Amino acid sequence: MRIAYLHSGSIPSVYANGVHVMRMCDAFTDAGHEVVLYALAGTAPADDIHAYYGTRNRFEVHTVAQPATPGLGMWVRALRVRTELCRRGVPDVLYGRDPYALLACSDLAPLAYETHLMWQDRGIRAVERLLLRRANLRRVVFVSQALADDYRKSHPELAARRRVDLVTAHDCADPVPADGPVARLPGREQAVRIGYIGHLYPGRGTDVILALAGRLPEADFHLVGGTAEDRAHWESRSRLPNVYFHGHRPPAELPPYYRAFDIVLAPYQRRAYCAGGIGEISRWVSPMKLFEYMSYGKAVIASDLPVLREVLADGVNCLLCPPDSVADWERAVRRLTEDAALREALGTEARRQLEERYTWRARADRVLPAVQAPTRAGSR
Structure with a gap:
């Protein structure tokens, strides 16, 4: 047609x-x-x-x-x-x-x-x-x-x-090959790499990520995305040596970043907005980055919101946390950091479901x- x-x-x-x-x-x-x-x-x-x-x-x-x-x-x-x-x-x-x-x-x-x-x-x-x-x-x-x-x-x-x-x-998301280029990220070679890809609008959980970085100095946190203004806003509020802002990258340049991360975050808050604060979407959101995380077989930690439970199941294809409880997010990160087998199992099931249901x-x-x-x- x-x-x-x-x-x-x-x-x-x-x-x-x-x-x-x-x-x-x-x-x-x-x-x-x-x-x-x-x-x-x-x-x-x-x-x-x-x-x-x-x-x-x-x-x-x-x-x-x-x-x-x-x-x-x-x-x-x-x-x-x-x-x-x-x-x-x-x-x-x-x-x-x-x-x-x-x-x-x-x-x-x-x-x-x-x-x-x-x-x-x-x-x-x-x-x-x-x-x-x-x-x-x-x-x-x-x-x-x-x-x-x-x-x-x-x-x-x-x-x-x-x-x-x-x-x-x-x-x-599109299914992706298991192998491919991996981004060379700044930071410590042996540190666990925790990633976030997406915008930095209000309600996307950037403050939760920065709070986590303060509680987990042994891990490196990488945030990819955001407008120049939003990136400058958050960079001015973070002086932590284990936080790296990479700014916006064209979609075609993102695959190496996904492959480089050990754990990925989707910390949507109870109120989340579109660009410019137009439209509060937390009740209905279906974030593309979540499916892209799944396509790369990554261990996902996401906010426990009803709409995300349409796709996610705690302990099956991700770990879910209350959106605004930094202590719960810290426990989830530590759990995955210490259990490589769990990371692998969650990521494998997420990729299987993506390829079966969400292409x-x-x-x-x-x-x-x-x-x-x-x-x-x-x-x-």
Whole structure:
């Protein structure tokens, strides 16, 4: 099928939504579909978008600008996307996370809407309500079961629509080779290397990691990611010699870091936010870094939050700790530091479950609506 992925964010960028979108387009292409991604112009430096993200396929990324018109910019851009779709050829399926563009184009082709949070902005909620009523809507994709449950409560009419499938599809990762380059990290050669990869926004647990580093001077802590501003904020608050901030790295450069760590952390707090503090997502979050940790067979320590228990099981594929109890996190780190066999067992099971349940390729098949591609002129 010909798929147009409608994205309201920038490509490339330093943000996780860009990684998610590029991974999905890559997986759609792996599945044999022809994909064009419509996005805003990039906010991160990259001469080659596909090399920056490390995609296997070179699907088309088409930039559609958004004017800086207060209150109207998103609508103007949505109409520009519609114009481009009509000019370049209407696809078989519209897929995406941009409710404005999906609504503006909803009469052109069957569509699937993916959502990662319940919007707080009244304007976006109004647009979404209209989108969810459109006749061409075929599928709504939720990134966690908790989010799906909340949508069913707030939009009971969705469950009553026979032609609309409601699908829960967690984030994913690609299976990776067991061997590969390993990052040469600063620090002590014999020290246990404890890693975190991701942003440093409020609610991501950076303060827990720094507190752990103070309690565990025998271990080295490595934080990879974060904007320059967030990194500077936390570096100014940490003078510990066993803490290393590596800053943002393009997604394609992350594999050697994953391989270098002995233990990895996902210390999500009870309140966690998107970039710029927009959207409190702790109830619904499905963090990509968690699945990437699993794909590398790493021993994971994660926050014991209900939404994470949709994927994680304490003592089976990870260790779970109360989000804000540094003492419990310290005990978990010490337990794994002293028990290499447990680290290996947790990591092996996590990788097995990832490869069985949570790959991007499997997700691509799960989220696409069953739409018969029309016969094109001149085709047989």
